[in-house]
Amino acid sequence: xxxxxxxINPIHDYLWEIPRQGGMRVxxxxxxxxxxxxxxxxxDESIRQVVNVAHLPGIQKYSLAxxxxxxxxxxxxxxxxxxxxxxxxxxxxxxxxxxNCGIRLARTGLEYQAIAGKLEKLVQNLFQxxxxxxxxxxxxxxxxxxxxxxxxxxxxxxxxxxxxxxxxDLEFTEENGRxxxxxxxxxxxxxxxxxxxxxxxxxxxxxxLEIDVVEEIFDPRVAEAFGLFPGQVVLLIHSGSRGLGYxxxxxxxxxxxxxxxxxxxxxxxxxxxxxPIQSKEGQDYLGAMAAAANFAWNNRQIIMDxxxxxxxxxxxxxxxxxxxxxxxxxxHNIAKIEEHEIDGRKKTVCVHRKGAxxxxxxxxxxxxxxxxEVGQPVLIPGxxxxxxxxxxxxxxxxxxxxxxxCHGAGRVQSRKKALKAGKGRDLIAELHKAGVVIQAxxxxxxxxxxxYAYKDVADVVEIMHQxxxxxxxxxxxxxxxxKG
Amino acid sequence: xxxxxxxxxxxxxxxxxxxxNLEDLFATAxxxxxxxxxxxxxxxxxxxxxxxxxxxxxxxLLVNFLSEINFTxxxxxxxxxxxxxxxxxxxxxxxxxxxRVGGEYFRPDKxxxxxxxxxxxxxxxxxxxxxxxxxxxxxxxx
Numbered sequence: 001x002x003x004x005x006x007x008i009n010p011i012h013d014y015l016w017e018i019p020r021q022g023g024m025r026v027x028x029x030x031x032x033x034x035x036x037x038x039x040x041x042x043x044d045e046s047i048r049q050v051v052n053v054a055h056l057p058g059i060q061k062y063s064l065a066x067x068x069x070x071x072x073x074x075x076x077x078x079x080x081x082x083x084x085x086x087x088x089x090x091x092x093x094x095x096x097x098x099x100n101c102g103i104r105l106a107r108t109g110l111e112y113q114a115i116a117g118k119l120e121k122l123v124q125n126l127f128q129x130x131x132x133x134x135x136x137x138x139x140x141x142x143x144x145x146x147x148x149x150x151x152x153x154x155x156x157x158x159x160x161x162x163x164x165x166x167x168x169d170l171e172f173t174e175e176n177g178r179x180x181x182x183x184x185x186x187x188x189x190x191x192x193x194x195x196x197x198x199x200x201x202x203x204x205x206x207x208x209l210e211i212d213v214v215e216e217i218f219d220p221r222v223a224e225a226f227g228l229f230p231g232q233v234v235l236l237i238h239s240g241s242r243g244l245g246y247x248x249x250x251x252x253x254x255x256x257x258x259x260x261x262x263x264x265x266x267x268x269x270x271x272x273x274x275x276p277i278q279s280k281e282g283q284d285y286l287g288a289m290a291a292a293a294n295f296a297w298n299n300r301q302i303i304m305d306x307x308x309x310x311x312x313x314x315x316x317x318x319x320x321x322x323x324x325x326x327x328x329x330x331x332h333n334i335a336k337i338e339e340h341e342i343d344g345r346k347k348t349v350c351v352h353r354k355g356a357x358x359x360x361x362x363x364x365x366x367x368x369x370x371x372x373e374v375g376q377p378v379l380i381p382g383x384x385x386x387x388x389x390x391x392x393x394x395x396x397x398x399x400x401x402x403x404x405x406c407h408g409a410g411r412v413q414s415r416k417k418a419l420k421a422g423k424g425r426d427l428i429a430e431l432h433k434a435g436v437v438i439q440a441x442x443x444x445x446x447x448x449x450x451x452y453a454y455k456d457v458a459d460v461v462e463i464m465h466q467x468x469x470x471x472x473x474x475x476x477x478x479x480x481x482x483k484g
Numbered sequence: 485x486x487x488x489x490x491x492x493x494x495x496x497x498x499x500x501x502x503x504x505n506l507e508d509l510f511a512t513a514x515x516x517x518x519x520x521x522x523x524x525x526x527x528x529x530x531x532x533x534x535x536x537x538x539x540x541x542x543x544x545l546l547v548n549f550l551s552e553i554n555f556t557x558x559x560x561x562x563x564x565x566x567x568x569x570x571x572x573x574x575x576x577x578x579x580x581x582x583x584r585v586g587g588e589y590f591r592p593d594k595x596x597x598x599x600x601x602x603x604x605x606x607x608x609x610x611x612x613x614x615x616x617x618x619x620x621x622x623x624x625x626x
Contacts, residue, residue, distance in 0.1 A: 044494065070495055073607050073625065077495065097602045097625050133597070193559045204600045205626060243558055246602040246625075250551060253606075258540070270606050414492045415599075415626075444598055484600075 001034075003042050006051060010034075014067075014467040018047070023268070024054040029062040031406075031467055036067060036459065040412070046076040052268045053081050057276075058088020060342050060349055066356050066406040067463040068455060072096065074271030077355035080404045083277065085337060085348040089265070090282045091274035092256060092289070094352030095335050097249045099289055100296035101207075101240030102174075102331035103357075103379040103407075105390065106304055107226075108311065109323025110233040112213045112479070118314060122211065123437045123480040125310045130209060130303055131201040133441035133484035139200030139302060148192050148244075148295075151199060152184040155294030159301035164200075165308075165326075169301060171368050173329040174358060177297040181337075183287025187244075188251050191288075195244030195295060200302030202239050204441070204484030206449060208384060209307060210236040211480035215387065218472040222392050225374045226327050228474050235311075236388055236476065237303050238381050240333065241296035248292045252285045277350055286335070286350075293334060300329055327390075328368075328377035332357045332407035340402050351402045359393030359405040359470045367393075378470045381408050382457030384449060384481045385434055389461045391470040405470035409457035415448045422447030431481075440483040449483065486512035486617060488519070497599060497626050498608070502619040506542060509611065509618040510549060510581060511567035517550055517601065518564060520624060521557065525595040527565040529586035538580050543609045545572070545579040546620070550604040553585075561590040599626050 001008050008016050011029070016037065018028035028050040032041065041047055046069045053075055054063035060082045069078035074093030083089055115122060131139050140162075143151070151158045156170055156177025170176045202209060214232040217223045228234070241248075257273045259281045265274065275281040308324045315322070335352045342349070360367050360376040367376040378391040397403045413421065427446050431438050440446050464470045486503030499516045503509030518527065537552050539545030556562050564587040573580045601624045608621040 072495070073605050073623075190555060190559075194555070243602075247555075250603050254548075257544075411494050414494045415497065416490060416492055442596070442598070 001037065003037065003047050006047055008037070008047070014463045018051060024051060025056070025059050026054050026062050028054050030065040030069060031463055031469065032067045032069070033463055040455070041069070044071040046071045049074070049076040050079065052272055053079055055267055056081060056083060056089055056091065056272065056274060057265060058084035060084060060347070064401055064404070066404070068406050068408060068410045068460040070410040072354060074269050075352065075354045077410060078406065079354045080352065080356045080401060082340060082349040082351045082402045085277050085350055088277055088350060089274035090277045090285055090335055090350055091272055091352065092249050092252045092285055093271045093273065094354050095249065095289060096333045096354050097246045098240040098333055099245035099248060100293035100331040101333045102296065102300065102329060103381055104237040104300045104304055104329040105327040105377065105379050106235040107228060107325055107327050108233045109321065111231045112233060115233055115315065119437050119480055122311070122314045123439050123482060125314050126209060126307055127439035127482045129306050129310050130482065132482055133204050139306065142197045143199055145192050145196065148195050149184040151298045152187060152291035152294055153182055154178055155297040156301040159298050159305065164302045164305035169326045172326040173297060174331055177301060177329065179290035179293050181287060182290035182294050183284070184291050186284040186288040187248060187291050191244050191247035191251060194247045195242060198242040198244065200299055200306065201242060202303060202484060203242050204445065207239045208481055208483045209303065210384065210478045212236055212388060212476035212478050214474055215477040216475045218474060219392070222374045222473045225371055226377055226390065226473065227325060228390065234476060235304070235307055236381060237300050239296070239300055239303060241292040242299065244295050245292040248288045252288060256281050256285065289335060293331065296331070297329065328379065330357055330377070330379055338403070340398065349402070351404070353404055355407050356404045357407045358403055359397040360403050361393050361395040361398055378405055380406060380457060380461055383409065383451040383454040384438065384478055385431060385436060385451035386456070387458065388476045388478070389457065389472060390474040390476065391461060391465070392473050393470055394468060396468040397470060401469055405464045406460050409455040409460055411453055412455045413453040418450060418453035419444065419447050421452060422450055436478050436481060438481045438483070445483050485515065488512055488516035491621065493623065497624045499622045500619065501622050502616045504617045506572050506618055507570045509620070510546060510572070511570055513546060513550055513622060514553055514564055514567050514585070516622065517553055520599050521597060521601060522563065522595055523598045527563050527595065528588050529565040530588040531586070532568065533562060533585050533587065535583045535585060536580065538578055540577060540579070542579055542611045543606065545581055546611070547604050547606060547609065549581050554601050554604060557590070563587050563590050563595060601626055
């Protein structure tokens with residue numbers, strides 16, 4: 001098949017390859033189906049972006065894309081690229097503006113019936129206690145720049161030290177909620193200014209906090225290990241590093257662009273701008289990115305604890321009865337230094353995951369001991385009207401995708417089109433009829449984020465399940481949503 | 485002043501911006517930024533701020549200038565109403581814009597924020613001289 005002039009051949013039903021050509025250092029590989037290729041990939045430029053990423057110096061094996069791939073800046077959203085840590089490059093565009101945008105799943109011991117009568121009140125109280133929307137602020141007292149630097153260094157530990165959650169929460173967070181290579185000194189004053197009053201805030205756009213019910217279990221053994229059961233009430237949080245992270249990305253795109261002439265890379269797209277990992281610019285970016293990632297983990301930790309408190313108060317339950325625990329927190333916009341087997345040899349690489357989730361297999365030392373027999377939880381949010389998924393990482397992910405899988409569905413309609421489609425309709429009532437109680441800052445956000453604006457995440461999850469990269473564990477159905 | 489219009493972009497917000505000359509293009513882009521952020525919320529010219537920004541090309545200058553406007557909004561809580569005076573200069577390889585912008589501080593009772601612009605991107609950015617004047621596409625990460 002040919003799309004946008006690129007030959008694309010099936011390896012199997014769910015994996016397609018773009019052969020090496022021109023300046024590509026490796027082939028491109030896209031996890032997708034024929035249906036999705038023809039329906040979505042023909043419509044945007046993301047295939048060209050997979051090809052462009054294959055030009056990065058030091059890229060290993062393949063320029064990869066997960067299903068749900070769509071047009072990003074430089075990298076496609078859903079792109080994965082591993083670069084040699086000695087000779088390769090780091091690209092801020094391979095992480096994106098919202099550094100450590102991610103998902104957190106917490107479980108309760110409750111079944112849906114226990115909250116059904118108080119759902120409206122619960123959603124209302126969550127909306128009141130957790131700041132949402134553009135420039136939202138004030139979840140916790142405004143912090144000084146000095147304190148923000150501590151958050152950048154400590155990540156979720158800062159939240160726990162300040163009474164938001166427990167030390168066990170750290171164990172169930174990717175990197176324990178703290179990347180040790182964080183370098184707060186590499187974060188600009190401007191970025192810190194953008195973060196001063198944003199710790200613990202949800203933000204806007206597609207970010208959300210959801211109350212879900214476990215609707216179907218696909219893998220009872222793994223679900224049990226994750227503490228999930230049918231009919232259970234769980235909480236899903238999608239948020240990132242807010243203005244601080246956007247500014248870090250912006251700052252380093254500029255710094256690295258200015259430095260790029262030094263390194264003499266010729267790349268097909270300015271937004272792929274990159275620096276050698278071992279260069280000062282590369283190391284500074286990695287340190288600043290890790291600091292922004294820590295800021296995001298701290299945010300989700302605070303948001304989760306504010307939600308836990310709200311559950312307790314609204315439902316008038318003891319800790320024991322609520323039985324609230326973090327299942328896992330995983331990021332989907334990040335670059336990580338990891339060891340992977342390449343051509344039969346262990347190699348240290350920098351894995352860029354832009355709109356891709358880490359999916360480590362059973363036995364990995366990087367995942368909590370409690371999950372070591374089954375593998376790492378993978379959290380894949382859908383739209384607010386249909387469902388989200390819990391999956392689990394596999395050995396095949398290590399062999400094929402540098403331990404990565406999909407992160408979500410992606411839009412199918414622009415915001416403009418979604419708004420038009422929602423005109424004259426009572427969308428809150430429509431969602432209510434579908435069993436979802438929603439509170440949002442603006443009616444417009446609801447229209448922009450309606451289920452019809454998104455691809456069906458089940459298709460995306462199914463492709464990775466069929467490809468054997470991440471296996472389905474459970475499907476969650478939203479019943480209460482708060483948004484910006 | 486020049487003109488801007490929204491383009492259809494699946495994931496983010498894109499504008500087509502045109503101006504009579506580069507200065508006009510930059511001033512129109514500020515109006516476009518404000519429309520995306522606040523839509524029709526009225527913004528009055530109650531005070532002034534001066535901006536002085538540099539870049540290695542007109543494109544980089546535009547990104548840096550609008551990023552400054554965006555930063556001033558998110559951190560300084562200040563919204564531009566209109567560009568009162570603007571000048572672009574080129575010195576060797578460096579471009580510089582100096583602008584005097586009228587506007588006011590953000591007031592939640594007066595202004596409604598519609599879209600958070602995370603960043604101004606280089607995506608599809610290419611300033612060219614056309615029959616309509618100087619034009620470019622402008623993509624905001626939202």
